[in-house]
Amino acid sequence: MRISELSRRSGVSVTTIKYYLREGLLPPGRQTAATQAEYDDQHLRRLRLVRALTGVRGLSVSTTREVLGALAEHAGDTHRLLGVALGSVGVGEKPAEDAPQGAEVDQLVQELDWSVHEAAPARAALAETLDSLRSLGVPLDWRALLPYARLAEQTAVLDLDQLEGLADPLEAAERALLLTVLLEPALMALRRMAQENESARRHTP
Amino acid sequence: MRISELSRRSGVSVTTIKYYLREGLLPPGRQTAATQAEYDDQHLRRLRLVRALTGVRGLSVSTTREVLGALAEHAGDTHRLLGVALGSVGVGEKPAEDAPQGAEVDQLVQELDWSVHEAAPARAALAETLDSLRSLGVPLDWRALLPYARLAEQTAVLDLDQLEGLADPLEAAERALLLTVLLEPALMALRRMAQENESARRHTP
Numbered sequence: 001m002r003i004s005e006l007s008r009r010s011g012v013s014v015t016t017i018k019y020y021l022r023e024g025l026l027p028p029g030r031q032t033a034a035t036q037a038e039y040d041d042q043h044l045r046r047l048r049l050v051r052a053l054t055g056v057r058g059l060s061v062s063t064t065r066e067v068l069g070a071l072a073e074h075a076g077d078t079h080r081l082l083g084v085a086l087g088s089v090g091v092g093e094k095p096a097e098d099a100p101q102g103a104e105v106d107q108l109v110q111e112l113d114w115s116v117h118e119a120a121p122a123r124a125a126l127a128e129t130l131d132s133l134r135s136l137g138v139p140l141d142w143r144a145l146l147p148y149a150r151l152a153e154q155t156a157v158l159d160l161d162q163l164e165g166l167a168d169p170l171e172a173a174e175r176a177l178l179l180t181v182l183l184e185p186a187l188m189a190l191r192r193m194a195q196e197n198e199s200a201r202r203h204t205p
Numbered sequence: 206m207r208i209s210e211l212s213r214r215s216g217v218s219v220t221t222i223k224y225y226l227r228e229g230l231l232p233p234g235r236q237t238a239a240t241q242a243e244y245d246d247q248h249l250r251r252l253r254l255v256r257a258l259t260g261v262r263g264l265s266v267s268t269t270r271e272v273l274g275a276l277a278e279h280a281g282d283t284h285r286l287l288g289v290a291l292g293s294v295g296v297g298e299k300p301a302e303d304a305p306q307g308a309e310v311d312q313l314v315q316e317l318d319w320s321v322h323e324a325a326p327a328r329a330a331l332a333e334t335l336d337s338l339r340s341l342g343v344p345l346d347w348r349a350l351l352p353y354a355r356l357a358e359q360t361a362v363l364d365l366d367q368l369e370g371l372a373d374p375l376e377a378a379e380r381a382l383l384l385t386v387l388l389e390p391a392l393m394a395l396r397r398m399a400q401e402n403e404s405a406r407r408h409t410p
Binding site: 010011044048051052077078079082083086109112114115116117120121122123125126128129130132133135136137138140144145147148149151152153154155156157158159160162175178179180182183184185186187188189190191192193194195196197198199200201202203204 | 322327331333365389394403
């Protein structure tokens, strides 16, 4: 397809596509004339991924390039690839200097017997939340998170099921990224709706 | 306690406390001298609530006043009170003009047999996510959300359980707000960690 069709099908403007080509986020098309190139479905998929990384996840162009590089590098290793896509390896994102220590999170992970990378940003995010609740006078024991974690295990099974059967590991990584990042607001919305329903069940006659 | 102790115990500066007093977000203390007033645990709790609404949830001072008014008005009606606290009634937050229609969300709620307010902001949030996924070329059928919704039901039971035994409905509303808003990042972090664990389980030898 021509760049105009790539633009139409991806919803990304021709100007932005040209910028991604210059920055190396998108491989060049097959040159068919001095000023014309052909693009294919691989370009469309890559464009979606770039858009998800820069737009939805808010990464900079240079971090996006790093992530794409890491994805290509680990193409044969599905677990590693998903790790990069899901941000658990945390390319280009260093933990803050004053990040909480997270001894409680370590205990939680140990109790759950989960295999989670030491430097996973999610560990820091969790420690930070426990800190916030403490500072607001509503301390939460890490043990109170155990039943939530068990439900998260079941959620993760649903998540990973959606990636099964995708033969192309890069496609799986792309989908993992989209589903993880974009499903977050949906899952939070479902929780709020379920709370309302549960509250109605308990508190209305 | 004096205002200085209220400040120390709440972590809110004296200047900010005085601002809240002027704006009517905090009821006046018991006057003990011309320039001195006594505050109690009710003030401390109210201060925490104001801080959660303005800080964590990012509400304006005037919207916070509306929410506090609504909380006081429905003090006898636990379900309504939790609705206000959890934002399902959506005080002061109008849905965007171009909000998605949400026919799929209606179908989902009907299929789940949930009791969810027509104007609940969570409905719009969900419709928006389904729209985003479609526009990114990864359409998700609403039926794919059913198993996630069933897990959300179980999460909501855990959430509401944490509010049981709080005799004071205002305290329950406060805690509902804190736990709902502040647990969101924790639950998303648990999901990411569980995904990593599940991916390790499936993809490493």
